Amino acid sequence: xxxxxxxxxxxxxxxxxxxxxxxxxxxxxxxxxxxxxxxxxxxxxxxxxxxxxxxxxxxxxxxxxxxxxxxxxxxxxxxxxxxxxxxxxxxxxxxxxxxxxxxxxxxxxxxxxxxxxxxxxxxxxxxxxxxxxxxxxxxxxxxxxxxxxxxxxxxxxxxxxxxxxxxxxxxxxxxxxxxxxxxxxxxxxxxxxxxxxxxxxxxxxxxxxxxxxxxxxxxxxxxxxxxxxxxxxxxxxxxxxxx
Amino acid sequence: xxxxxxxxxxxxxxxxxxxxxxxxxxxxxxxxxxxxxxxxxxxxxxxxxxxxxxxxxxxxxxxxxxxxxxxxxxxxxxxxxxxxxxxxxxxxxxxxxxxxxxxxxxxxxxxxxxxxxxxxxxxxxxxxxxxxxxxxxxxxxxxxxxxxxxxxxxxxxxxxxxxxxxxxxxxxxxxxxxxxxxxxxxxxxxxxxxxxxxxxxxxxxxxxxxxxxxxxxxxxxxxxxxxxxxxxxxxxxxxxxxxxxxxxxxxxxxxxxxxxxxxxxxxxxxxxxxxxxxxxxxxxxxxxxxxxxxx
Numbered sequence: 001x002x003x004x005x006x007x008x009x010x011x012x013x014x015x016x017x018x019x020x021x022x023x024x025x026x027x028x029x030x031x032x033x034x035x036x037x038x039x040x041x042x043x044x045x046x047x048x049x050x051x052x053x054x055x056x057x058x059x060x061x062x063x064x065x066x067x068x069x070x071x072x073x074x075x076x077x078x079x080x081x082x083x084x085x086x087x088x089x090x091x092x093x094x095x096x097x098x099x100x101x102x103x104x105x106x107x108x109x110x111x112x113x114x115x116x117x118x119x120x121x122x123x124x125x126x127x128x129x130x131x132x133x134x135x136x137x138x139x140x141x142x143x144x145x146x147x148x149x150x151x152x153x154x155x156x157x158x159x160x161x162x163x164x165x166x167x168x169x170x171x172x173x174x175x176x177x178x179x180x181x182x183x184x185x186x187x188x189x190x191x192x193x194x195x196x197x198x199x200x201x202x203x204x205x206x207x208x209x210x211x212x213x214x215x216x217x218x219x220x221x222x223x224x225x226x227x228x229x230x231x232x233x234x235x236x237x238x239x240x241x242x243x
Numbered sequence: 244x245x246x247x248x249x250x251x252x253x254x255x256x257x258x259x260x261x262x263x264x265x266x267x268x269x270x271x272x273x274x275x276x277x278x279x280x281x282x283x284x285x286x287x288x289x290x291x292x293x294x295x296x297x298x299x300x301x302x303x304x305x306x307x308x309x310x311x312x313x314x315x316x317x318x319x320x321x322x323x324x325x326x327x328x329x330x331x332x333x334x335x336x337x338x339x340x341x342x343x344x345x346x347x348x349x350x351x352x353x354x355x356x357x358x359x360x361x362x363x364x365x366x367x368x369x370x371x372x373x374x375x376x377x378x379x380x381x382x383x384x385x386x387x388x389x390x391x392x393x394x395x396x397x398x399x400x401x402x403x404x405x406x407x408x409x410x411x412x413x414x415x416x417x418x419x420x421x422x423x424x425x426x427x428x429x430x431x432x433x434x435x436x437x438x439x440x441x442x443x444x445x446x447x448x449x450x451x452x453x454x455x456x457x458x459x460x461x462x463x464x465x466x467x468x469x470x471x472x473x474x475x476x477x478x479x480x481x482x483x484x485x486x487x488x489x490x491x492x493x494x495x496x497x498x499x500x501x502x503x504x505x506x507x508x509x510x511x512x513x514x515x516x517x518x519x520x521x522x523x524x525x526x527x528x529x530x531x532x533x534x535x536x537x538x
Contacts, residue, residue, distance in 0.1 A: 048454070050454075071458070071459065074453075074456045074457060074458045074459075075456065075458075076456075077454065077455065077456040078455075078456035082454055082455075088447075088450075088451055088454070090447065090448055090451065101448075101451070101452070101455070102455045102456075104251070105452055105455055105456055105457035105458075105461055106456060149455070153455075153456075
């Protein structure tokens with residue numbers, strides 16, 4: 001689904017990514033962790049074709065991004081959902097309109113927009129708040145709207161950049177649970193986060209970055225590992241219904 | 244695009260116009276001022292042009308024949324002149340009639356021609372020139388060509404009048420074109436600034452649309468349409484103001500201005516061209532800003 005081979009990116013001569021190589025298979029759930037400035041956001045921007053790598057090769061959904069024309073990028077993005085730390089919701093539009101925008105840009109008919117927007121809002125538990133504008137929602141609710149918007153076009157890949165960075169632990173857990181459910185239904189999920197506690201509990205593949213390099217891609221835990229085997233760390237908040 | 248297209252773009256363009264109403268009102272006002280100047284010069288141009296055309300209709304050329312031509316030779320010459328593309332109509336003036344005309348013109352000063360004895364005037368063809376030939380160079384070429392015909396003694400035409408007409412035509416055409424280009428550039432500039440403001444005010448939305456897979460056309464369509472609408476509204480307003488002023492002009496002033504021919508307002512097709520043309524300029528102005536913004 002995602003293949004990176006020796007990807008390097010410079011900003012004004014300073015390397016933000018150095019020789020980054022890894023592969024993410026279809027349906028995988030991957031965390032990219034590391035301290036601030038490790039290159040996580042740059043990596044996601046490159047995967048989302050918002051930035052071009054200076055060296056290396058990137059294959060996304062079978063397409064080499066170096067060979068993509070700028071007019072093809074919107075079509076690639078339609079198969080990818082993106083969740084931002086700051087939600088990027090339009091404050092003057094209602095929750096429904098924010099979701100509908102994602103459907104409009106791909107040319108969905110009005111009737112279909114109504115149906116699909118309602119369905120996805122129900123999925124994130126916000127169908128009753130569809131007529132409210134984002135400033136009237138809590139941070140966690142806003143992020144759930146952002147997740148709903150990323151999901152409404154049923155993307156094959158979901159990318160998220162520090163999706164819980166602005167949320168309290170409880171709201172963060174709810175958002176991560178949403179990602180887990182999405183992944184269970186077959187969507188490939190790649191999340192950049194430094195919320196190590198959640199990463200540890202989610203028992204998924206972890207790619208660790210530091211100074212633009214992948215320093216560790218070996219902390220992959222088996223997906224079937226019973227959650228009971230993991231003890232929550234001090235101060236962590238368990239998922240609802242989890243021990 | 245399923246379910247979308249022009250209807251979506253129009254709805255979004257109107258939303259944009261409403262959202263930035265103050266800026267857009269200023270833009271429409273400025274454009275209407277610029278287009279008012281264009282419209283005024285077009286009005287002057289059209290009225291001068293029709294006057295010039297009516298003067299051109301009266302442009303004539305005299306073809307003087309050699310003495311002693313036979314009727315057959317005159318007929319042959321007539322048929323050659325008749326097929327000349329610059330000749331609109333022609334009239335044969337025998338030398339006797341020419342003398343009578345001269346006498347008529349010199350009424351009160353007949354003494355000047357009393358001592359002439361035999362009639363010195365030649366037979367002639369008086370040719371009415373096609374208005375499309377009301378140009379010094381074309382007239383010169385036509386006169387030269389006819390002079391070379393067998394049996395032609397001399398050719399004369401109102402060279403000074405033709406030069407004046409040609410000069411006037413050129414002045415109006417080139418001056419008007421230069422002014423229109425200048426004001427056209429101004430309209431593009433005004434629109435591009437107005438659209439740029441609209442783009443900045445909706446920058447967050449545009450950025451988001453790019454992230455969620457909107458094509459360039461989907462994003463820029465409403466803004467281009469907005470630019471077009473602004474320019475067309477401004478031009479329609481300018482034409483309205485011009486018409487209001489034109490039709491409320493004091494009759495005395497109209498009488499002074501309209502000699503020798505009545506004053507006309509801009510014809511419908513010119514108004515349509517103005518509005519459509521400004522729409523194209525608005526589109527260009529929108530494109531300038533949108534392309535820069537999306538880059």
